[in-house]
Amino acid sequence: MSAAVAPFPPFHEGNIKNWFLQMEAIFTVRRITDQKTKFGHVVAVLPPAIVDEVSDFLEAVPEVEPYARLKEAILRRMGRTEESLIRELFSNLTCDGRTPSQLLRYMKSRLGKNTMADSILKSLWLDRLPTTITQILASMSENTSIDQLADAADRIFSQLDNQTMPVHSAEATRDHSSLEKTVEDLQRQVKDLTLALKSQGRSRFPSRRRFRSRPRSSSRNKDATPTMCYYHRRFGSAAHHCTKPCSYTAVAGKQNCQRVKATNPAGKAFSPKLSRLFYVTDTRNNLRFLVDTGAEREKEIEIYSMIKREKKRLKYTA
Template identity: 30%
Template sequence: MPESDADKFSDASDALQINEEIAEIRKVKFPEFWKSRPALWFAQIEAQFLVHNIRSDQTKFNKLVCELDYSILEQVADIIESPPEKDRYNTIKTRLIKQFTESEGKRLRKLLNDVELGDQRPSGLLRKMKLLAGDKVGSELLQSIWMQRLPENIRAILASMDSTDNDKLAEIADKILDAREPQIESVQQLSTNTFNDLNSLKEEIRSLRAEIQNLKRDRSFQFHESRNRNRSSSQSRQKSRSACRPYKWIFQIADVACPILGADFLKQHGLLVDVLNKRLIDTTTKLGTSCVVKRTTHSGIFTVHNDSPYHQLLKQFPSITNPSLINK
């Protein structure tokens, strides 16, 4: 039977729609599957299908299979491997919502035991409790459970109000909590500042301890250095004393104002006169001593006056007053 023009038009329209959906489906981004709220997760991705004009059941089914994690696909493996002829997407959707939606008993136990205010607002807590309660818990019982989770001061104010409208009470509880927040923030800020001050004080103490330790080490080093210097100086003095040697000589007594050491004495004992530095140096021990330079008016040595009866006698023995520097 030949194909009619209407069938040809319908096929062409379907092909065009599929091509458009293929281009648009790439723009759809699935979030990670929300096991605790599967129905809400499907509502979110279906909103994306609507925005991108995705209407084909086959396109939705294929996109879903591509995006779901293995642990989720395991729950619908039979549907994927043997998909139905029609309504494939909704078949997977129904199975996953049923599989991951909590039972009534579990939701009620969570409502009674696990839900706390924490850092959320009272209105947010009420909405969460409504979802858990569903249509199995009455308004008055839900209000009683909700108020037990609120701070005592908020609970006391709400108890004085004759109202059964839970949403209105939640709005009032939010305002009371908002009025308390500046004070809480002030206390938190004070606590934070105190904590920072303590940390700063600890750092200063730690720094002072380090400085004290450094000072102790410096003083100990200086003490040992001083002891070493004193020990070295003492050893040097002892060495100097031990290095000194006696200078034996037969001296002539003369009538002079200052004692005089002759050149023969200096030669015999290896002594050098350092006139520039005013020192007398022993070439044997390498030791020296400081001297004082004095002026004198005498130009020679006279043992007796010219008119003395011993003058002629001394002339006969000149070596007595003129010692030779040459060893004989």
């Protein structure tokens, strides 16, 4: 058949992209380069359903590159996504006696020149493996490459194949416990392998953290030491002042921190009702000190010593 009469293939809705490749190959053989001529040949073989989808292009044919724009519109409106096409390509694919790695290689061969993300291919491949194998592989890291998963799946498949009996065999029930034990052993081995890989990664990049001993709390010492005021902590038994709370008496035992006492002019215990004068008597030296309560100066307390007056009185008395 001569190139001049090479027929155009019927529209292939299942794979529109490949159909256009066939059309363009025939255009090359027939040496058709004009965009409007290509446009006309494509429209001539389109089925009615596709014509309805691109009727806007037929009513107003683009002036610039009509064939290229029609092709783009058909692929966009009627074409399927790459993932859907590939899933359809593998829809009826099963292991069918293949090992997991053989199945993976077969799937890659069916892809041909098409590209696919490893994550999508891994998902499609795992969907077609026996459930027992996928359950064991699930314990491995998500970052494990698909080729490493295939090697591990082959080892699991080999051990399971040695343990598995025909489905209708009378010995299947008897060997069920043995098969479960094998699966548990495989899961444990995969888990140990994963932990070993993680530990190797940590040994290469050791953590910079260092354990530091916690400083010993001094709360026990603080609780064990009675609370004393500033004056008794500073001066001990020589302190002339005491602020509450103060446990100096409890700590000192028999010592009494009250060296001074308040009296009125008559020497009796101080009472605001008897006198407005406030004396402080040193019980050790028997000296009295007058304290100016200062009603107008509440913030100041001035102590006037009567030592000189007492000395003069004692001198004249002598």
